[in-house]
Amino acid sequence: MGLRDDLERFRAVGEDRREDLADFIQYGDLGHSGADEINVPIKIVSLPEFAYDRRDSGGVGQGDGDTPDVGQPVGQPQPQPGDGDEEGDPGEEGGEHEYYEMNPEEFAQELDEELGLDLDPKGKTVVEEHEGPFTDLTRSGPxxxxxxxxxxxxxxxxxxxxxxxxxxxxxxxxxxxxxxxxxxxxxxxxxxxxxxxxxxxxxxxxxxxxxxxxxxxxxxxxxxxxxxxxxxxxxxxxxxxxxxxxxxxxHPEIVEERERNVVVVNIRDVSGSMRETKRELVERVFTPLDWYLTGKYDTAEFVYIAHDAEAWAVEREDFFGIRSGGGTKISSAYELAAELLEAYPWSDWNRYVFAAGDSENSSNDTSERVIPLMEEIPANLHAYVETQPSGNAINATHAEELEKYFGPDAEDVAVTYVNSADDVADAIYDILSTESEPDE
Incomplete structure (x- = not known):
């Protein structure tokens, strides 16, 4: 392989090559993106080139007057101007990055292709009626x-x-x-x-x-x-x-144009057991889901609920950072979700209810309150994401109880497990591929 081959290889790696979407949502920096703009890092790779030493080295076979004789110790090499960083140790600085900007529509389309998804949003509210092709027949007419x-x-x-x-x-x-x-x-x-x-x-x-x-x-x-x-x-x-x-x-068929509206309720356990790693895994699952559904629907609104033993609505910028010292009662979040969803009638809005935590819950709360509330709240999809990086705790049974009750083949309930960043893409696929056809 010659220098030209190396050059082409570097170009293939370096020129506007961004991270794959699956790698980005699992391991990338999500903090540089907003609700309407996703910034996927592009690694800038310097092309190889010859470097010439500008110092005066003398003629061929000549030293600079201080060159030791053969066999004479030379001591430790001394740093030269331009070698390494001017301050700090060499290699401390990370690689330079630029960003590939995409909107939620482009993100949703590429995630569909990369993960093999095929979500077809259904319109709810009729916004316009117009005449379509002459496909209907009647016994009278001009x-x-x-x-x-x-x-x-x-x-x-x-x-x-x-x-x-x-x-x-x-x-x-x-x-x-x-x-x-x-x-x-x-x-x-x-x-x-x-x-x-x-x-x-x-x-x-x-x-x-x-x-x-x-x-x-x-x-x-x-x-x-x-x-x-x-x-x-x-x-x-x-x-x-x-x-x-x-x-x-x-006579022409009457075609109804429907606005595709969606409201997404994101629920997160913020109790004392939800430490930093667990919170980060929740963010890695919920943030791409928000981007994806924003890109799929004409109108997307989001509700964020934090809970320990009690639940309260929060703003998105606070949602992933909150941590309390209280216990856990997951049903409190679903009770609040049912109340807040009254502003989004099922007849007009598609609904998604996504909850996440480490599966720890107060005694009998899952079976006596959470499951009945999930059945009472009409939604395209209910999902629960369990995050347990160190393995299941003895009392972390919420996800298991949901899966046992609704069954592995439920068409409107998804239960998924995220123990590390490696599981994030699979969890997103499991959630989005579970949705059944919504009732009109």
């Missing part, structure tokens, strides 16, 4: 909207259904002594769609040839029947019977 093609098609189907081998029936009429009634009864037995009046006219038209055949059996043994399709191809169709019942008039 002549200009008459569906002539359909009318002709129905008549043609009737013509084909009414067709029969007329030549063969005329041969039956030539049987010695046969009457029109006998021909009609034979035709009915053969399921031929022929009328009595047609048979009477055919019977009369071959009166001079009566006696050509001794019996119907003799006709069937000596005359080949011709399939209807073959006769139509040969003779064509002289007319298509059209009926008024076949008339249909096209």
């Amino acid at each position: 002549n200009s909207t008459l569906d002539v093609e359909r009318m002709f098609r129905e008549g043609l189907k009737r013509k084909v259904a009414m067709a029969f081998d007329e030549d063969f029936v005329r041969e039956i009429c030539k049987v010695e002594g046969i009457t029109p009634r006998e021909v009609f009864e034979w035709a009915r037995a053969e399921r031929l769609p022929v009328s009595m009046s047609w048979i009477e006219r055919a019977h009369e038209s071959v009166a001079d040839e009566r006696g050509t055949w001794a019996s119907i059996e003799e006709v069937e043994a000596n005359v080949d029947r011709q399939p209807v399709q073959q006769r139509i191809r040969r003779d064509g169709i002289d007319h298509v019977p059209l009926r008024r019942d076949d008339e249909r008039y096209r």
Whole structure:
């Protein structure tokens, strides 16, 4: 590999190469991003180049007058101007970064592609109605909207259904002594769609040839029947019977444009057991979820609830940093969520309720209060994220109880476990891929 190959390799790594989205949400710095702008770091890599020593080194084979003889100790090397940092130890400074800016819509689209998601937001509130394509049919309307093609098609189907081998029936009429009634009864037995009046006219038209055949059996043994399709191809169709019942008039379908509204309730346990690492894992899951849903919906609003044994609403900038010394009662957060969601009617808003903690909860609160409240609060999706970096504590049973009650295949409840940053992307996928079709 030559210098040019190295140069191309460095360019491939360094020029506007940002972190993969999955790596970014798991390990990247989320602090440089806001609600409407996501900044993904781009690592700036310096291209290799020759460096020339500007110091006067003398001629070939010459020293600077203080060069020791061969074998003479030279001591420790001394730092030279320009070597290392001017202050501090070499290598202390981190790599230089720039940022690739994307809005929530772009973030949601790329996360769909990277994680294989396919969330299709449903509109709730009707904001506009307009005429769509002329796909609906009615029995009345102006002549200009008459569906002539359909009318002709129905008549043609009737013509084909009414067709029969007329030549063969005329041969039956030539049987010695046969009457029109006998021909009609034979035709009915053969399921031929022929009328009595047609048979009477055919019977009369071959009166001079009566006696050509001794019996119907003799006709069937000596005359080949011709399939209807073959006769139509040969003779064509002289007319298509059209009926008024076949008339249909096209009119436009009424299309409703619906605004896709979503409210996201983020719930976080801030009790004394939720230490820094656990709080950081919650932020790594909830922040990309907020960005994703903002990008998917026309209107996205967020409610943030912190709780220990009691619950209170907080602003987003305070949500991830709060820590209290109290105990834990998760149902208090769902009671407050139910109250706050009254401002966002289920008929008009899509709803997501995301909760996170270390699964520690007061005795019987999960089964007696939290689960009934989750069932009472209509939502596209309820989710619980357990964060236990050091492994499950003995009394950390909330997530397990939810999973046992709702089952692993629940379509509107997701339970996921995040023990380290490596689990974040999988947790987001588990949550967003669980959503069922919302009720209209």
